[in-house]
Amino acid sequence: MATWGLHAYRARDLTQHDWRTEAGGTVKPAPFEYHRPGSLAEALEVIGRYGDELKPLAGGQSLIPMLAMRLARPSHLMDLQRVAELRRVVREGNVLRVGAMVRHRDMERTAEVPSVVATAIPHIGHFQIRNRGTVGGSLAHMDPAAEWPALSLLLGCSVVAVSTRGSRRIPADDFAIGPLMTALEPDELMTELLVPLPEGGGGFAEVERRSGDFALVGAGCQDGTVVVFGAGPRPQRLAMTEQFIKAGGAPGPELENIAALEIVARGDIHASAEYRRRTGATLVNRVVRQSRTHVEGT
Amino acid sequence: MELTLNVNGREWRGDVPGRLILADLLRDRLHLTGTHLGCEQGVCGACTVLVDGEAVRSCLMLALQADGCSIRTVESLAPDGQLSRIQAAFLRHRALQCGFCTPGFLMSITELLDSGQRYNREELAEMLSGNVCRCTGYEPILDAVLECQD
Ligand SMILES: Cc1cc2nc3c(=O)[nH]c(=O)nc-3n(C[C@H](O)[C@H](O)[C@H](O)COP(=O)(O)OP(=O)(O)OC[C@H]3O[C@@H](n4cnc5c(N)ncnc54)[C@H](O)[C@@H]3O)c2cc1C
Ligand code: FES
Ligand code: FES
Numbered sequence: 486m487a488t489w490g491l492h493a494y495r496a497r498d499l500t501q502h503d504w505r506t507e508a509g510g511t512v513k514p515a516p517f518e519y520h521r522p523g524s525l526a527e528a529l530e531v532i533g534r535y536g537d538e539l540k541p542l543a544g545g546q547s548l549i550p551m552l553a554m555r556l557a558r559p560s561h562l563m564d565l566q567r568v569a570e571l572r573r574v575v576r577e578g579n580v581l582r583v584g585a586m587v588r589h590r591d592m593e594r595t596a597e598v599p600s601v602v603a604t605a606i607p608h609i610g611h612f613q614i615r616n617r618g619t620v621g622g623s624l625a626h627m628d629p630a631a632e633w634p635a636l637s638l639l640l641g642c643s644v645v646a647v648s649t650r651g652s653r654r655i656p657a658d659d660f661a662i663g664p665l666m667t668a669l670e671p672d673e674l675m676t677e678l679l680v681p682l683p684e685g686g687g688g689f690a691e692v693e694r695r696s697g698d699f700a701l702v703g704a705g706c707q708d709g710t711v712v713v714f715g716a717g718p719r720p721q722r723l724a725m726t727e728q729f730i731k732a733g734g735a736p737g738p739e740l741e742n743i744a745a746l747e748i749v750a751r752g753d754i755h756a757s758a759e760y761r762r763r764t765g766a767t768l769v770n771r772v773v774r775q776s777r778t779h780v781e782g783t
Numbered sequence: 784m785e786l787t788l789n790v791n792g793r794e795w796r797g798d799v800p801g802r803l804i805l806a807d808l809l810r811d812r813l814h815l816t817g818t819h820l821g822c823e824q825g826v827c828g829a830c831t832v833l834v835d836g837e838a839v840r841s842c843l844m845l846a847l848q849a850d851g852c853s854i855r856t857v858e859s860l861a862p863d864g865q866l867s868r869i870q871a872a873f874l875r876h877r878a879l880q881c882g883f884c885t886p887g888f889l890m891s892i893t894e895l896l897d898s899g900q901r902y903n904r905e906e907l908a909e910m911l912s913g914n915v916c917r918c919t920g921y922e923p924i925l926d927a928v929l930e931c932q933d
Contacts, residue, residue: 512800512802514802519847546825550824550825552802554824564847564848590837610913611828612894613828614825616838617839617844697912
């Protein structure tokens, strides 16, 4: 987040000429044609027509700053707000089907959400961000430090991607490719996240510089699955650590060392790779312990 | 494109470009300059307004996304120049110095107070972490909110 500041001021200087000119006020984003479909069928038709010239607009909490700084300059913008089909949360057996336009705030108020999800959501920005930001927008934006991509890997979720060509389910592991990169095709819309409801309790923890910031590094554990996020280019499952737990290994220095060995970490202005690896391993140890307490407690 | 809003109880209709940001509509066209713009990228909270009762960043919304919605800005708190309860508490507790952050804080706090839920000091500090103040050190702001929850 902090790196955005610089871009913002530069973008403003560069565009001073035309951002003051439009009749009656300031405009920051480059011009685009605005579409507001009223149904899923209409939305698919519009995205099918314009493909990669178009960006879907969900809550706008990531896209609007990118438009305002002109880091994104789509010629078409499709506001999904009025597509009612994307706003539903439905439980079907052991799967929670979460519409792409369901907001973080709606999930905070949904009773069926798994406990790891309930623990993680308050870490997403601030309540004002959660009032607008959506599950689908978070997944499609694919910030490596965002909670939803990590949660979807942890719980074994799938993304439902739909186009006029048909519909497919993309497992979380295949969906997140890297920073701001997903498996969605330019004419595909994400319609739902399928969340298998876990049996027991899980564990979730992250380290952020200030409340509401993106995580420097975070970790989750659920039924023997262990995930770290914010360390590398995308959320990572820790296979060796999972193996250790499966073989009866308990939380402690040994588990922490195994996790540290396999965490893929990068350094940047916010934290070094070594910091992310060590802190990530400490968090892994903590969330494994949390998930066990839950299991024993039930 | 055609836009209809209710702003502080009054209907507004107009033709706006798709790329107009809500904050710029409020400030430049409606001259409601109480809504401040600091970072213009969602970080500082100065631009917070209520959209259908919920606190949001007006710098992170297109004006068209608010079509059909009710907007409340800081100007709605003291329509007749009479300070509202939270504004009076801010004054009493010295919860503002330069005042740049104040409109954003007041609107975030309005959602919290209107929800009827009570928060302790620690919870409030967390809930208000999305509004940045460079002057007061936050403590007097928390004092003012705690008083208004009574
Ligand atoms: C101050 C601040 C702090 C934040 N902190 C955090 C944080 O700690 N953790 C976190 O996870 N997030 C954080 N966010 C981001 C926030 O969670 C966003 O809500 C989220 O990243 C994007 O969701 P959105 O609904 O706003 O999507 P948008 O910004 O509208 O869209 C994001 C991207 O997804 C695409 N898209 C959206 N919907 C679809 C769809 N249905 N199909 C295909 N593509 C789609 C858009 O085209 C765009 O490329 C923060 C944001 C701010 C401003
Ligand atoms: S101006 Fe909107 S959050 Fe800073
Ligand atoms: S009073 Fe100056 S920034 Fe808050």
